[in-house]
Amino acid sequence: DVKVTQSSRYLVKRTGEKVFLECVQDMDHENMFWYRQDPGLGLRLIYFSYDVKMKEKGDIPEGYSVSREKKERFSLILESASTNQTSMYLCASSYQTLRVDTEAFFGQGTRLTVV
Amino acid sequence: DQQVKQNSPSLSVQEGRISILNCDYTNSMFDYFLWYKKYPAEGPTFLISISSIKDKNEDGRFTVFLNKSAKHLSLHIVPSQPGDSAVYFCAASARRIQGAQKLVFGQGTRLTINP
Numbered sequence: 001d002v003k004v005t006q007s008s009r010y011l012v013k014r015t016g017e018k019v020f021l022e023c024v025q026d027m028d029h030e031n032m033f034w035y036r037q038d039p040g041l042g043l044r045l046i047y048f049s050y051d052v053k054m055k056e057k058g059d060i061p062e063g064y065s066v067s068r069e070k071k072e073r074f075s076l077i078l079e080s081a082s083t084n085q086t087s088m089y090l091c092a093s094s095y096q097t098l099r100v101d102t103e104a105f106f107g108q109g110t111r112l113t114v115v
Numbered sequence: 116d117q118q119v120k121q122n123s124p125s126l127s128v129q130e131g132r133i134s135i136l137n138c139d140y141t142n143s144m145f146d147y148f149l150w151y152k153k154y155p156a157e158g159p160t161f162l163i164s165i166s167s168i169k170d171k172n173e174d175g176r177f178t179v180f181l182n183k184s185a186k187h188l189s190l191h192i193v194p195s196q197p198g199d200s201a202v203y204f205c206a207a208s209a210r211r212i213q214g215a216q217k218l219v220f221g222q223g224t225r226l227t228i229n230p
Contacts, residue, residue, distance in 0.1 A: 004158070033218060040124065042222035043159070043204060058217070090158055098147050098208045098216045106151075106158030 006107035019078040023091030030096035032074035036087040081114045118142045121221035134192040138205030145207040153202045195228045
């Protein structure tokens with residue numbers, strides 16, 4: 001059974017803290033993605049990666065960084081958390097080429113609240 | 116710049132009737148489209164996809180239609196069931212020569228099936 005696992009379901013952090021969100025997949029997928037979901041804005045892509053140590057900026061990378069030291073693990077880092085980063089964070093993984101009968105698999109999400 | 120748009124934030128349908136969810140895109144390089152379903156506090160789950168070489172794909176109660184000239188796709192659910200009540204996201208991807216295929220999502224449509 002396919003699995004993308006995010007380390008926490010719920011997190012509460014203080015403004016200015018450095019925050020790490022971890023994601024692990026067991027499908028040997030090349031691609032991994034971080035999104036955030038906000039009401040009315042849908043899923044917005046923060047960063048993505050197609051290989052170890054490779055990363056690309058998504059549509060809203062400001063205030064975030066990522067790390068991919070191993071193929072199965074993709075970490076999202078909030079360098080200095082701010083209240084406007086309160087959101088649902090979703091990790092996904094896929095094969096490098098999305099084609100017929102393939103899709104991206106999502107983790108269960110991390111609800112982050114910054115106070 | 117929203118490349119994938121779902122202009123209806125919500126839709127209410129009676130049980131047993133047809134639900135039609137719409138999605139428009141602006142990037143003519145998109146060649147693969149997916150629909151995801153999301154329940155609260157869970158990650159999105161894949162429903163159905165379509166390649167740009169087709170104009171229709173069917174899987175049980177779910178059918179996706181693609182109109183490339185209009186840059187429009189739609190998801191039909193028939194008959195609609197109470198368990199279909201969820202937020203539905205449209206997503207699109209473009210093949211790249213190098214690197215990860217970016218997966219871009221719309222804002223989502225909240226579907227409510229009424230008994």
